[in-house]
Amino acid sequence: MGCDAAGVARAVRAAAELVTAHRDELVRLDQAIGDADHGENLKRGFGFVLAALDQSTPDTPGAVLKLVATTLISKVGGAAGPLYGTAFLRAATAVGAASELTPDLVSVALQAALDGVVARGKAEVGDKTMVDALTPAVEAARGSTVAEVLTAAAAAAEAGAESTIPLTARKGRASYLGERSAGHLDPGARSTSLMLRAFAEAAS
Amino acid sequence: MKKIINDPADVVVEALRGLAAAHPDLLRVTEDPAVVARADAPRAGKVAIVSGGGSGHEPLHGGFVGPGMLDAACPGAVFTSPTPDQVQAAVSQVDGGAGVLLLVKNYTGDVLNFETAAELAAADGVEVRSVVIDDDVAVQDSLYTAGRRGVGATVLVEKIVGAAAEAGADLDTCARLARAVVAGARSMGIALTAPTVPHVGEPSFTLGEDEMEVGIGIHGEPGRRREPLPGAEGVVAALLEPILSDLPFAAGDEVLLFTNSMGGTPLLELYLAHGIAERVLAERGITVTRRLVGPYITSLEMQGMSLTLLRLDDELTRLWDAPVQTAALRWGR
Numbered sequence: 001m002g003c004d005a006a007g008v009a010r011a012v013r014a015a016a017e018l019v020t021a022h023r024d025e026l027v028r029l030d031q032a033i034g035d036a037d038h039g040e041n042l043k044r045g046f047g048f049v050l051a052a053l054d055q056s057t058p059d060t061p062g063a064v065l066k067l068v069a070t071t072l073i074s075k076v077g078g079a080a081g082p083l084y085g086t087a088f089l090r091a092a093t094a095v096g097a098a099s100e101l102t103p104d105l106v107s108v109a110l111q112a113a114l115d116g117v118v119a120r121g122k123a124e125v126g127d128k129t130m131v132d133a134l135t136p137a138v139e140a141a142r143g144s145t146v147a148e149v150l151t152a153a154a155a156a157a158e159a160g161a162e163s164t165i166p167l168t169a170r171k172g173r174a175s176y177l178g179e180r181s182a183g184h185l186d187p188g189a190r191s192t193s194l195m196l197r198a199f200a201e202a203a204s
Numbered sequence: 205m206k207k208i209i210n211d212p213a214d215v216v217v218e219a220l221r222g223l224a225a226a227h228p229d230l231l232r233v234t235e236d237p238a239v240v241a242r243a244d245a246p247r248a249g250k251v252a253i254v255s256g257g258g259s260g261h262e263p264l265h266g267g268f269v270g271p272g273m274l275d276a277a278c279p280g281a282v283f284t285s286p287t288p289d290q291v292q293a294a295v296s297q298v299d300g301g302a303g304v305l306l307l308v309k310n311y312t313g314d315v316l317n318f319e320t321a322a323e324l325a326a327a328d329g330v331e332v333r334s335v336v337i338d339d340d341v342a343v344q345d346s347l348y349t350a351g352r353r354g355v356g357a358t359v360l361v362e363k364i365v366g367a368a369a370e371a372g373a374d375l376d377t378c379a380r381l382a383r384a385v386v387a388g389a390r391s392m393g394i395a396l397t398a399p400t401v402p403h404v405g406e407p408s409f410t411l412g413e414d415e416m417e418v419g420i421g422i423h424g425e426p427g428r429r430r431e432p433l434p435g436a437e438g439v440v441a442a443l444l445e446p447i448l449s450d451l452p453f454a455a456g457d458e459v460l461l462f463t464n465s466m467g468g469t470p471l472l473e474l475y476l477a478h479g480i481a482e483r484v485l486a487e488r489g490i491t492v493t494r495r496l497v498g499p500y501i502t503s504l505e506m507q508g509m510s511l512t513l514l515r516l517d518d519e520l521t522r523l524w525d526a527p528v529q530t531a532a533l534r535w536g537r
Contacts, residue, residue, distance in 0.1 A: 027403075027404055031404065031408055031409075033425075033426075034423075034425055035283045035284075035401075035408070035423035035424055035425050036283070036401050036404045036408055036424065037258075037281065037282070037283050037284050037401070037403075040281075040403045040404075041281065041284055044213075044281070073287070073288060073320065074287050074288065074289040075287060075289075076284075076287065077258075077280045077281060077284045077285045077286055077287045077290075077313065077317060078258075078280070078281075078284040078285050078313040078317075079285075079311075079312040079313035079316060080313075081287060081313070081316075081317065082288075082313070082316040082317055082320055083316070120316060121312070121316070169349075170349065171312065171349075171350055172312045172350055173311065173312065173350065173421075173423065173425055174425075175343075175349035175350045176342070176343050176349060176350070176353065176419075176421060176425055176427075176428075177425065177426055177427075177428070178344075178349075178428060180426060180428075180429075
């Protein structure tokens with residue numbers, strides 16, 4: 001695919017569809033160790049993202065990412081709204097006014113997204129959060145095409161999400177459970193891996 | 205799931221319309237973004253007190269909007285913190301020029317969204333302070349968790365700070381009082397059943413007929429541990445002991461005892477438990493001088509209860525006794 005504004009908008013739409021299709025799974029994961037709202041909130045938030053993309057067509061990849069960010073921040077609430085909103089906002093800033101995303105820019109944007117999530121949420125690897133999916137994704141995000149970069153990132157994010165299962169949560173609502181949070185896949189790590197998978201497939 | 209609802213997606217907004225219809229003398233509701241504000245806001249020269257959080261904890265927070273308590277509340281989706289837009293809209297509706305105090309329960313989402321809102325409001329030139337409420341002793345090790353949750357003390361902070369603001373206290377004083385209440389209050393809760401979130405449609409967890417979940421929050425998240433359900437004496441002991449040893453409360457203390465239903469526990473049982481708690485505290489030499497008993501910070505239809513103890517001094521007692529006119533708390537004139 002082309003990685004111009006239209007291509008990035010298509011990738012965002014693909015992420016919205018995949019997250020929405022997994023709404024029930026994310027609710028179930030959150031029900032086990034949180035408050036059962038993650039799937040519903042992301043479905044709601046990405047519904048507003050789709051509506052925003054239908055209304056206006058930003059003319060750069062960065063503007064598309066910024067529209068996603070502001071929509072998620074203003075419409076979702078919870079922890080997911082500001083955290084994913086910050087991730088998309090930092091990615092938007094990182095790609096600047098570029099008219100097309102290069103493999104390097106995608107790597108830089110993912111790193112910026114991770115830095116933003118860590119700055120806002122103060123989580124580290126091993127805390128059983130979306131950082132456990134996003135950190136390995138950033139480390140793996142290398143390749144000669146955008147598709148290669150995102151495919152590597154998505155695979156690493158999926159492995160990273162799986163790695164949260166035995167962990168005891170130290171951030172977010174699951175941390176209130178203490179050791180009882182172990183044995184469950186973290187819903188935020190799962191939704192991060194879903195979004196990266198959707199981006200990778202859209203780019204391929 | 206059996207609930208008196210239409211589309212689960214419309215539960216919050218439809219409930220807000222009902223709240224507005226029930227209390228036109230006290231409050232007004234805007235829907236997009238959702239804000240419950242005092243009918244007579246903004247009050248020129250008065251510090252505005254704004255709180256908010258996920259819905260499903262009624263009467264918190266909308267039921268506490270009115271003279272002597274909150275100027276505005278921002279209701280999020282069920283169990284989901286409000287967005288920065290909502291908080292910013294609330295601030296602009298009620299700012300009377302003397303500053304705005306945001307009362308925030310300590311949950312990751314609430315803190316992040318209120319933090320962002322505070323930055324936005326400050327950029328608009330509004331003087332904003334935030335106080336985070338974290339009174340739940342069930343969460344022990346704050347280095348390895350998101351920190352203690354804001355639970356029962358929230359009601360007490362909103363009442364006491366609301367009274368101070370109504371009496372003309374400035375923003376610094378309101379913030380100091382909020383921190384003083386948080387510092388002197390501790391809470392603990394148990395559940396007998398789980399709540400059913402409307403958009404989920406099934407209980408958040410399942411408990412055996414003979415089990416209780418100890419150390420629950422207010423969002424249907426499981427607690428710290430599961431135990432056989434003892435009699436009422438055992439339940440009250442499981443709640444009081446960790447509260448008393450945490451602050452710690454000591455003989456000679458004067459306290460407010462807040463016995464709260466999580467929504468599904470009837471007043472018959474709640475008063476029974478309250479009576480036991482009063483007796484146990486008296487035996488410890490702790491004097492209960494003020495009480496609040498009822499469903500004030502709930503978790504949908506969850507059966508269960510929480511106890512909150514607040515150490516009182518003359519200033520806090522006077523502010524607790526001051527008049528309040530809200531949907532859920534009314535006394536004095």
